[in-house]
Amino acid sequence: MRKLTYAAALNEALKQEMRRDPAIYVAGEDVAKYGGIFGVTAGLLEEFGEKRVKDTPITESAIIGSAVGAAATGLRPVVELMFIDFIGVALDQLFNQAAKMKYMFGGKAKLPIVVRTTCGAGMGAAAQHSQSLEAWFMHIPGLKVVMPSTPYDAKGLLVTAIREDNPVFFIENKMLYGLEGGVPEEPYTIPFGQADVKREGSDVTIVATAAMVHKALAAAAELAKEGISAEVLDPRTLTPLDEESIINSVKKTHRLVIVQEAVKRAGAGAEIAAVVAERALEQLDAPIARVAAPFTPVPFSPALEKAFIPTEERIIAAVKEVVG
Amino acid sequence: MRKLTYAAALNEALKQEMRRDPAIYVAGEDVAKYGGIFGVTAGLLEEFGEKRVKDTPITESAIIGSAVGAAATGLRPVVELMFIDFIGVALDQLFNQAAKMKYMFGGKAKLPIVVRTTCGAGMGAAAQHSQSLEAWFMHIPGLKVVMPSTPYDAKGLLVTAIREDNPVFFIENKMLYGLEGGVPEEPYTIPFGQADVKREGSDVTIVATAAMVHKALAAAAELAKEGISAEVLDPRTLTPLDEESIINSVKKTHRLVIVQEAVKRAGAGAEIAAVVAERALEQLDAPIARVAAPFTPVPFSPALEKAFIPTEERIIAAVKEVVG
Amino acid sequence: MAVEKEKLIEMYTKMLTIRRFEQRVAEHFAAGKIPGFVHLYIGEEAVAVGTCANLRPDDYITSTHRGHGHLIAKGGDLKRMMAELFGKRTGYCKGKGGSMHIADVELGILGANGIVGGGPPIAAGAALSAQYRGTDQVVACFFGDGAANQGTFHEGLNMASIWKLPVIFVCENNHYGISLSQLKHMNVADIADRAKAYDIPGVAVDGNDVIAVYEAAHEAVRRARAGEGSSLIECKTYRHRGHFEGDPQVYRPPEEAEAWLKKDPLPRFEAKLMEMGVLTGEKAKQIEQGIVAKIDEAVRFAEESPFPAPEELGDDVYTA
Amino acid sequence: MAVEKEKLIEMYTKMLTIRRFEQRVAEHFAAGKIPGFVHLYIGEEAVAVGTCANLRPDDYITSTHRGHGHLIAKGGDLKRMMAELFGKRTGYCKGKGGSMHIADVELGILGANGIVGGGPPIAAGAALSAQYRGTDQVVACFFGDGAANQGTFHEGLNMASIWKLPVIFVCENNHYGISLSQLKHMNVADIADRAKAYDIPGVAVDGNDVIAVYEAAHEAVRRARAGEGSSLIECKTYRHRGHFEGDPQVYRPPEEAEAWLKKDPLPRFEAKLMEMGVLTGEKAKQIEQGIVAKIDEAVRFAEESPFPAPEELGDDVYTA
Numbered sequence A, B: 001m002r003k004l005t006y007a008a009a010l011n012e013a014l015k016q017e018m019r020r021d022p023a024i025y026v027a028g029e030d031v032a033k034y035g036g037i038f039g040v041t042a043g044l045l046e047e048f049g050e051k052r053v054k055d056t057p058i059t060e061s062a063i064i065g066s067a068v069g070a071a072a073t074g075l076r077p078v079v080e081l082m083f084i085d086f087i088g089v090a091l092d093q094l095f096n097q098a099a100k101m102k103y104m105f106g107g108k109a110k111l112p113i114v115v116r117t118t119c120g121a122g123m124g125a126a127a128q129h130s131q132s133l134e135a136w137f138m139h140i141p142g143l144k145v146v147m148p149s150t151p152y153d154a155k156g157l158l159v160t161a162i163r164e165d166n167p168v169f170f171i172e173n174k175m176l177y178g179l180e181g182g183v184p185e186e187p188y189t190i191p192f193g194q195a196d197v198k199r200e201g202s203d204v205t206i207v208a209t210a211a212m213v214h215k216a217l218a219a220a221a222e223l224a225k226e227g228i229s230a231e232v233l234d235p236r237t238l239t240p241l242d243e244e245s246i247i248n249s250v251k252k253t254h255r256l257v258i259v260q261e262a263v264k265r266a267g268a269g270a271e272i273a274a275v276v277a278e279r280a281l282e283q284l285d286a287p288i289a290r291v292a293a294p295f296t297p298v299p300f301s302p303a304l305e306k307a308f309i310p311t312e313e314r315i316i317a318a319v320k321e322v323v324g
Numbered sequence C, D: 001m002a003v004e005k006e007k008l009i010e011m012y013t014k015m016l017t018i019r020r021f022e023q024r025v026a027e028h029f030a031a032g033k034i035p036g037f038v039h040l041y042i043g044e045e046a047v048a049v050g051t052c053a054n055l056r057p058d059d060y061i062t063s064t065h066r067g068h069g070h071l072i073a074k075g076g077d078l079k080r081m082m083a084e085l086f087g088k089r090t091g092y093c094k095g096k097g098g099s100m101h102i103a104d105v106e107l108g109i110l111g112a113n114g115i116v117g118g119g120p121p122i123a124a125g126a127a128l129s130a131q132y133r134g135t136d137q138v139v140a141c142f143f144g145d146g147a148a149n150q151g152t153f154h155e156g157l158n159m160a161s162i163w164k165l166p167v168i169f170v171c172e173n174n175h176y177g178i179s180l181s182q183l184k185h186m187n188v189a190d191i192a193d194r195a196k197a198y199d200i201p202g203v204a205v206d207g208n209d210v211i212a213v214y215e216a217a218h219e220a221v222r223r224a225r226a227g228e229g230s231s232l233i234e235c236k237t238y239r240h241r242g243h244f245e246g247d248p249q250v251y252r253p254p255e256e257a258e259a260w261l262k263k264d265p266l267p268r269f270e271a272k273l274m275e276m277g278v279l280t281g282e283k284a285k286q287i288e289q290g291i292v293a294k295i296d297e298a299v300r301f302a303e304e305s306p307f308p309a310p311e312e313l314g315d316d317v318y319t320a
């Protein structure tokens, strides 16, 4: 299969979908002339023109809020929130307006909005440009939440997101933009709510998201050398969450390690642990382990940032602990 | 002991602390002349004057942001966010500024801020005035999160919050304002991170917060009649979370039911479940159960709202399920 | 500007409908039939009616927590409105929204809103949509004096101004945000002046004079439809009742309220129409009776309608 | 206004210090020694220096993502700044903040800020604090043209205006928010005009003329100290480098950049000082050498300092 980077895969999804449906437009800070601060919207302005590719002022409430108004009246906005960390100035339009409108109106509204954003530490961008906040969005009924880990998933999930008639919060990880992987040229969709087994295994289930999938895979490869067979499962979408696949994997392995880049407390991993503790507790032969960031803001210095982001070593240690 | 309502207990804490420390001021929408939309700040303007009790414009970012600037330069603001649902227009100042400033500055800042707010459904206030969003705030390093369930706790925890040198997010439940209970007249503090056993029991641990504590107590009374002894534990503060008390209770009862008013997915209860599944899994004789709201916005109609808020009956059913 | 006779009567009828509807809402709220927060529009009817009289059915509005007047002015159905306020399944939102979230997207009503300042960004988006689709639809965005301080108001105006979006921003300056007087929540007398920050026309009018509002909105709608962009209209008015039903209203001087009551837009317009010979006592009585009958019907409909069943709680969260 | 000779030399020295400091930062960034995002201030030195020359050590500033110039102008220590940029334990923030979060609360520097528009509400709060404590301290709040659209900017100005808070809002209009030209992100030419929405003085000055900035800030600081409230000063300027280091800068026409380079505030001020007889070539050389020596020392300090230990990660989250 042809190889593309994660960024290029997203870019291709945007282009192909925009060619298909003239109701789709892209808006956000520096998405047009600049092509997006990480290049994901490169070339869109040239192909689709200013009407469909709009640079906005630095007003995130207006960016997301205007998407709500546009979507409720027939368009299909794909807007960019430059960093997930900026949600604090725009959250209302996402959680009280976009996500609740259909419900509050008794079903009489359709809100096909995609908010693309980027998360994650690793480039020394410090406390306000490096966070992983996906858990917040899982707690919002009415929203769908996507977090792809590979170029293949990125394209397929973005196509699905754009075709969705509900608001979708689409979280890209900035450290993955340069990652290469096989991506079909033709458009394709990946259904929401379908976890992907990134590696099969039988001794322990590792549920990991975004950049952590790759650390989990590296850990699994290392563990295999020591005779421990780890299954790596990537939920891919957090809402809907594929509880069945997680539980089925735990039924097979009887051990669960959850890996997230976010701080542990009240993160997405807590929900996954809780689901298993509710629905499959009797299947567990060991305590659930969570590998996550410590309860601190993201530090700037590489010396500290390295200690903040969960490592392959920590995953291996956690697996060994539960495998006993 | 003298009885006060939850609202009056909070009011007394504010007054007594303001008398003690002239660096404390109160600001927010309608807190002065009106005395607060739920009456919690009644009489403050009359006693302390306009300088220390300030009605603000409807600009929540400026309300919380100005508290950050004032606290960093020597004052001790106690500001009101009228409903927790409004956090979407002001979250940045809370999570990126107030909570992270000390860390980002390498320790060289002190942010003694209390943000008081109200949560909870039950008065037909619908989707944007009834939410329980405490889980979001637990996910923010640098913040402390308080959720009192009784007049006694309300006063003691608010005094502690005001004396704290860290930003505190203080969540009151609007359905509790009228609740009466014993409250000492003199100021007293309740340490953060200390759960309270609201009822002792031996067959099952019910961890509940805010208004749910009272439903859990009612359920426990009912269950006692059937010979089931339920311990009701109220964490009181979510950050810091008293993991030890929860685990010790589970070690005693071997069964855990968690009750929250928020939607279940990625709520505070998920974290509590995850902590137990990590630290005391082997102590559990049954799956953990969570009683929480369904994954919908809060509906307006009383007919639906009643079905949204967790009930005594649902708690009883969950307990019976885990007790087997 | 000469307004047609029929239009004048229509406007009068709408204003009276809002007044009577809300008076009835107040009664049923007091009687415990209507739950939640209810913010009445009584005294401000000229703003919604004067504005919406310039709109077509396919135009859009965004409303506020004080939204009943906007809805009626834009053509909302009284029965479905009243049923919603009662929390019934036959209401506009199947009982899920209530007063603060009534909407009728088919009529272009993009919802009341419980968030102060929630509307302007949404209005900009609906206008962007009209422009994008190449229609000449316009959007009227209602908001209060208090909302004019909120950051989202400024963000919405900025976006609408740079993209020349067809929005009419209508500030209902009733001089209070709950208990806080405009004198204390902003440093300027005319909110219309804030238009200058976006280089769009800004005009302040007597919001208790429906013709003045109509004329200002007429020009703003013309501009918007012609692709000339947004405008800001400030309508100075006053709410006769508390911020919400149950408000003890400790914060407004009685003299102030009295003075404003004398400027009540409804008797004022009625007198004017009589003076113009457009309305007679007889005709007014007829109109009144028609309205009362409709509201009686709406209340009956609301009372007789069933509550939603608990099983409906989970519906309408997502589009399948 | 006659500015004292010494003050003029001090301002010149500060401007040159900022310029040389940042040039060195650019080198070390390119060499991979400085991680993260680095937004340089080169070309805009007159704004920070002209403003801060009016401030006392106990006054406050709030800064932005483009903050090195503000820090140096307010008296920040070059060694601790450079060490912070290198991510070292001896830096202002023990390596936890980096370029976007450098602060020195003791010097009244309430932090650079990674959030566009994050500063104005905080500045209002610091000013409220000064007023509350009965001091005559003032707050200078720096922000960009892009930030002047953000809702928080408007909320901050509104609060400062109604409470007559001692804030000097200083807009560094470098005509771009990353790639988006002011012509496209707002509908007005002079951001200073937005002061009218809050009834505070607003003035637009040549931001590449340090004396012009100094004089405007002088009056604003006087007002603020005297309890007369806030002001807005717009300084028209230009950044010489990309938005951040590594920016391919596809969005700025080369002619535009060239024209602005001719208005470089540093040679302009130097020429003026020479003309005034305040500065000689000899003296300039001396100043330059002093600055370079200090920066060399700062770099040496940064390079020789240790990185924080991983165990320090969890410190400083809470005050015990």
Ligand SMILES: Cc1ncc(C[n+]2csc(CCOP(=O)(O)OP(=O)(O)O)c2C)c(N)n1
Pocket (backbone or CB within 6 Å): B029, B058, B060, B082, B086, B089, C065, C066, C114, C115, C116, C117, C143, C144, C145, C146, C147, C148, C172, C174, C176, C177, C178, C243
């Ligand atoms: C973001 C937000 N803040 C505060 C409130 C609470 N609140 C509801 S209405 C209101 C006053 C609004 O004043 P104004 O905009 O003048 O409208 P009016 O009520 O006078 O019509 C307030 C503070 C809210 N609903 N949303």
Ligand SMILES: Cc1ncc(C[n+]2csc(CCOP(=O)(O)OP(=O)(O)O)c2C)c(N)n1
Pocket (backbone or CB within 6 Å): A029, A058, A060, A082, A086, A089, D065, D066, D114, D115, D116, D117, D143, D144, D145, D146, D147, D148, D172, D174, D176, D177, D178, D243
């Ligand atoms: C809330 C928020 N939105 C977007 C960004 C990304 N960002 C960083 S700097 C910048 C441009 C700011 O422009 P301006 O205010 O003019 O300052 P300048 O960079 O020109 O000095 C943007 C969009 C951010 N940091 N915070």
Ligand SMILES: [Mg+2]
Pocket (backbone or CB within 6 Å): C144, C145, C146, C172, C173, C174, C175, C176, C177, C178
């Ligand atoms: Mg008002």
Ligand SMILES: [Mg+2]
Pocket (backbone or CB within 6 Å): D144, D145, D146, D172, D173, D174, D175, D176, D177, D178
């Ligand atoms: Mg700029």
